[in-house]
Amino acid sequence: PKTTEKDLKKAKALEIKGSDQAYETDGALRWKDDLQQKASEVFLKHQQAAPNLRKHVYGTVSSQGAGQGEEAELGGLFRVSRPEKSKTNLADAADCSRFHPDSLHNWDLEEMLHSIADCFVTGKWEEWQDAATLLKQDE
């Protein structure tokens, strides 16, 4: 979350800068208009994506029960049989173990490549494992 806060500030700064220049190039800087809003949306989304894990897995799903009572009746006789999109989607979706996240990272960016650099033996090692520091200690 720390980086997103930074992003927020950055977005704010950008917006202020953008409004200064907007006098000269009106329209061209449209994309900057809702930068702050976009940034805060991303921030909130990130917050919601990481709730208490235990609650997420084992918690009671109350939204499902709420949806059941809302079945519309026509003239008190007929029940509208409309497939509830979200419910049927989950219960009758394909049974597959593959993990398809909503969005993938952009691996063409240098920063993204940077973010996993230490997962490899070629990356930076922890101090107690690092060959250079271990050698130094031996001397």
Place this chain on the structure above:
Amino acid sequence: MTSHGLEYEGCNFFRQRLVLSTLSGKRVRIKGIRSRDDNPGLRDFEASFIRLLDKVTNGTKIEINQTGTVLFYQPGLLLGGTIEHDCNPQRSIGYYLEGLLMLAAFMKTPLKATLKGVTNDPTDPSVDLLKTTALPLLKQFGIDGDGLEMKVVKRGMAPGGGGEVIFSCPIRRTLRPVQLTEPGKIKRIRGIAYSVRVSPQMANRIVDSARSVINKFIPDIYIYTDHLKGANSGKSPGFGLVLAAETQKGFFLSAELSSAPQGQGPTILPEDLGKNCAKLLLEEIHRGGCVDSTNQSLALLFMTLGQQDVSKVLLGPLSPHTVEFLRHIRDFFQIMFKMEAKPPLEDERKGGEKVLMTCVGVGFSNISKVTK
């Protein structure tokens, strides 16, 4: 908890329900299977999976209603032995193997299964992927030895199939609890680029483009090319790539991509397939953990069935399939995991948030295993 045992709705998570039912001995009733669909009821591949379970067990009772929307399953005893099964080509053999991998160690006699059907398709984990990732995971829990083998005899791409796979697995009385908390660093990347009924040059083009992406990280990369011909190449053309990153501690993170089945979906250039697959591998490394996203459920199941001791496994973000699996484990075995989120440290460049899963095993023991 009526006389029907556990009750569920819908066709999703079909395999985990039946597998957990078989292991726990609890009966299960699944209703409302595609009941709102234009074509309601069980599909052929699900029926094929049930028949496979019936083959490896004895005394299994299965009742399906006329429309196929309600299934009652009363598990029998796991028997094992040598079996042969024609896996319905709507799903690849990986779909069936994932179920067998969960059950194989608890048979009465060691399982030797010959499975025929589709070896690679874009939906399910392929046989090659399970071979490189699931088998090492089994070894972590003490299921190893000469008898553990998975072999692609004939490759068969979707939709035609015509492939053949041999899977054999030794049996164990109990599973060993594990402490897989430190993944270690990735020391090498291996892969298989396969092609059947297309130019053998396809595989080489895949290899080159995949290398161009991952070469920035590590020099130790070797991607085998596997071009099967004639009777061993199945009925449909296609190509694909499986990549696996191995850490110093012997853990595997994997990714794969397969060309769309002939006549379905857009065609993809082998160069794009190679690049995209390499990026999927980077995504998987970013998720990280000691077990990759495909095998999360398998690891969690073996932790649950372990001896009555603490097991810990570090995982990447839990996939929706895994989250549901955890709920099912609670239903069938009354085990709840402790989950600790491990956000990445400020100056660490090791990808995203990880989750440390902890549980005490139920002390499952394979009573039908013959002692010599």
